[in-house]
Amino acid sequence: MRKIGLLMGSLALLPGAGHAQASRYAPYPAAQQPSEGLSWPKGQALPIFAAPAEKLDTIVVQALSKDEQITFSALQGQVNRKQPRILLLDERSGEGRDTWPKTLKLGMAEPLPREAKWDLVKKYAGEVTGVVLYDPSKNPHFRNLAGTAAGIQRALPVTREVMADMKAAGIDLKVVEDLTGLDLPSPMELYAHMHKHYWPKCDRRVIVNAKPHDQRGGGDYHHTRDIAAATGAAVVWLDTQNDKQRDVLRTFFRDMKAGDGIALGWYSTERTGIPLATEFGIGTLPADFFVSGSVYAGTDPRITVPPVPRMPALENKVYISVFISDGDNIQYVQHAMRQAWDGSSEVRGKVPLNWTIAPGLVDIAPGMLNYYYAHATSQDCFVTGPSGMGYLMPVNTLTEPGAPIGPKLTEPARMDGYSRMTETYLQRSGLRVATIWDDMTPMQRASYEKHCRNLYGATVQNFKDVPEVAGGVQNGRLRFDKLVIPYAGSNEHMHGTMVERIREWDGKSPLFLSYQVEAWKMRPERVLALQEQLEREYPGKISLVRADHYFNLMNQAEGVPYNLCLAPETVVKAGAGDAALAMDGSPSTHWSTAEKDKRWLGFDFGAPKEVRRYVIRHAGDGGAEESRNSRAFTIQSSMDGKSWKQVHKVTGNLHNVTDIDLSPVKARYFKVTIDDAGADSTARIAEVEIFGIN
Structure with a gap:
């Protein structure tokens, strides 16, 4: 069993005792906003x-x-x-x-x-x-x-x-x-x-x-x-x-x-x-x-992460995920992306789009990040621009004068430092997928898997035919998927490769294809036109999907742990309060209840699964007992919903996120019971994630 605790600064204030509520707050700010001057803790890129x-x-x-x-x-x-x-x-x-x-x-x-x-x-x-x-x-x-x-x-x-x-x-x-x-x-x-x-x-x-x-x-x-x-x-x-x-x-x-x-x-x-x-x-x-x-940088630093819709049921079809480039450029986010975003308001929502964006916006322009989050549709997914917290090029695959092909970051300690900072910003921004420019070595992938626990997956790519660029799963958890095209500039280019891959597909299991499009040429309306063309040519066989769904569906199809709480068949209940708020994909909402003996959340996966990991994002109460609120809890599992076994018990926990790797547990039902609700007797949880295989 591996326990990963994340402590990322103080939590923002929440209301006092009460029943279930969907309060909006920033669960993991690096620091409280100062009334005057700068706040610049260690591990924070900008003040x-x-x-x-x-x-x-x-x-x-x-x-x-x-x-x-x-x-x-x-x-x-x-x-x-x-x-x-x-x-x-x-x-x-x-x-x-x-x-x-x-x-x-x-x-x-x-x-x-x-x-x-x-x-x-x-x-x-x-x-x-x-x-x-x-x-x-x-x-x-x-x-x-x-x-x-x-x-x-x-x-x-x-x-x-x-x-x-x-x-x-x-x-x-x-x-x-x-x-x-x-x-x-x-x-x-x-x-x-x-x-x-x-x-x-x-x-x-x-x-x-x-x-x-x-x-x-x-x-x-x-x-x-x-x-x-x-x-x-x-x-x-x-x-x-x-x-x-x-x-x-x-x-x-x-x-x-x-x-x-x-x-x-x-x-x-x-x-x-x-x-x-x-x-x-x-x-x-x-x-x-x-x-x-x-x-x-002085706009409200509390990030409101949009909820994540349930992913579709896994079928034997072709799943395609399209990533829009250049969001790591914060001037693009300030200027050109705003134009593209507002100009495509009639299109967004009709086609799944993955917008690359800079996690560092939580420091330098949180108001801008919140604007995009607040106006996103359920089809708009946000992922990191390359390659995490700031543009990094771990491996270069395109030769230019003064820029030979090959690995660029070879010191494990420096790679670990970058990975740890990236995880902090993944948590603060709510991002779950990364785009890597261009590739990662085994050492670099291992660092990402170890330290970037918030990631569902990452894309890798090559701009030339570099044979060693490949997808794969690191340590049985973190998937790297090689883009079919890293910087597509036309529907014709993308469509041609899609048709080629579909013709080669044996149809015995789902096919997964990821593409990155050039933001300056491939506007959302062009991606929508491509989706409509594919639907005409392959009715019922093609689905464009969000990146977070894409990686979870691929993991489900290939026997890698995926987030069972995203699956359409998973049901959540609570002793009291609105349980759905603990499983809506957003740490910016939270389940809470002050009713004694009803401080529990129960999950029904619809069928037995092999559970490998769980994650709880805690919600503080803003008072003196904040560090202990809802952080003492018991995890139980069951096959029939009647006979329960204790899986794990946590006491004295001071972390904002509890992330536990488990020895495989066969269960249809999973239960979280709060043992210590803190001084105001109100149990609060921002989000629960449970990872397993079918």
């Missing part, structure tokens, strides 16, 4: 900010020059560090400049006109220590060095021209550091200087990759720089296609701790940058177009 002010001062990015954007994003970070009060707006946001502020009910003052922009600096000048002077004409990377130095010293990075404009507006800040006398003509020299003199003063939990010039596709002068200023992070930009510059960037990542660090921004190219951070177990949140993170 939780205080709630935004009732009315935010706003300014449009397009009203600022490049170096003014450097200054104002730093001002935003320094001010918002105490409480979010400054919102930068982007007129070019595809979803609409004010869409998210209005959606999240943020109070906004009218944006300052260009001629009044210095009024904002004047208003908050008392909250910074001064300025760090730099000259980008000597080397544009001085923008990043100045941003790093200013973040450490709670100052503003400014050029001489910006400083002169500030003085003309009546703002006279002292120079806390002058970088204009430094002779650092190359990026390598400048970042070596940063690593030696400034990096040791950073806490090394966040690194921001921001391009400080317009070479190859434009520069990055404000995106996520507010987060860098608020956290005192290093801001860097080294060409990952250049071997020597890549080695300098390695010196930064080498000092970061896997499981307690994250990169924000982007790289010269995807396959030279992501694998480099991957070497050290550091995931990346692609954020090179993400705006005002220091405001959105």
Whole structure:
């Protein structure tokens, strides 16, 4: 018997004693939202900010020059560090400049006109220590060095021209550091200087990759720089296609701790940058177009996970699951995904879709994550973008200059750190399926199986014909499924391979096919059209399904433990209260009762099963006895519902999640009885999962 306990910080407040209720709350926040300042516990990628002010001062990015954007994003970070009060707006946001502020009910003052922009600096000048002077004409990377130095010293990075404009507006800040006398003509020299003199003063939990010039596709002068200023992070930009510059960037990542660090921004190219951070177990949140993170990180951190519908009964047919790419990019979630999501409201609900999304949104934009969750249909399933908490590329399968094929993360300790952090964010976000770009070695898969207990399964892939990329089941529990196509851009491509696989199918057992589609080309309406085409061609033989259903159905078909509580034939009852709330797939609802001698939940699987594991997600009461509420319990099994055997008994449990591997238990009935309901005598359970085979 293996017991896995998860303790992930304090629970949010719940009502006191009472009968069954469907209260909404965040069962596993990393920390309570502070009334002021930042909350940043160990193992949390990014800090939780205080709630935004009732009315935010706003300014449009397009009203600022490049170096003014450097200054104002730093001002935003320094001010918002105490409480979010400054919102930068982007007129070019595809979803609409004010869409998210209005959606999240943020109070906004009218944006300052260009001629009044210095009024904002004047208003908050008392909250910074001064300025760090730099000259980008000597080397544009001085923008990043100045941003790093200013973040450490709670100052503003400014050029001489910006400083002169500030003085003309009546703002006279002292120079806390002058970088204009430094002779650092190359990026390598400048970042070596940063690593030696400034990096040791950073806490090394966040690194921001921001391009400080317009070479190859434009520069990055404000995106996520507010987060860098608020956290005192290093801001860097080294060409990952250049071997020597890549080695300098390695010196930064080498000092970061896997499981307690994250990169924000982007790289010269995807396959030279992501694998480099991957070497050290550091995931990346692609954020090179993400705006005002220091405001959105202060939205309500309580995540409301949508309920999960029961999966269909297993039949001898073809099951297809379609994953939409690019949700790991938090700027995509902020901009393009919002457009696709709202624009497909008439289509969503008609076809099962698996939307990749970044678990890190629970830190940097919980309000955005909650928006998608709140407006999801029963056909919308959310899964992690690659490859968990931050974009990681454990094994690269596509050769590019500077990016050879092969494993990138080879140190087990760093892999374990990333896996543990991923599990924390799976629990906090409610995500149950991961997409891996591209593949995982046996060591990496074993780490995921051991530490990512919340996963039903994960997809793997190859962009070239790499023979060793394959699906499989790790340790009899965690399934890895190889995508048929990893990045499909057309219905024709997908349909052709489906027809080929169906023709080869012997029809003796279910066939499972998974695909990932390119978000920019394969809109939901195209997936719906594909589903309709397949229904015409193979009536009654094809089912598109959600990812969580897909992995559980495949496990059921192949004798691997699956969640019996998702099966359509499983019934739950309770001594009192609404038992269905403990089996609705959402930890954001809970079953509760205060009736003495009726504090039990009973499960009928419809037929005998071999039970291998159970999971209980506990619900706290918010009081002094919270850590013990409903955490002392007895598990029993029965074949006939009359004669019961004790399977397991738990006392003195302090974990938010109780996860127990059992010696196989043959049973049709399973019962959870609360032995200690806590000080208010109310038993509460957020969710029960029972895993077994037929």
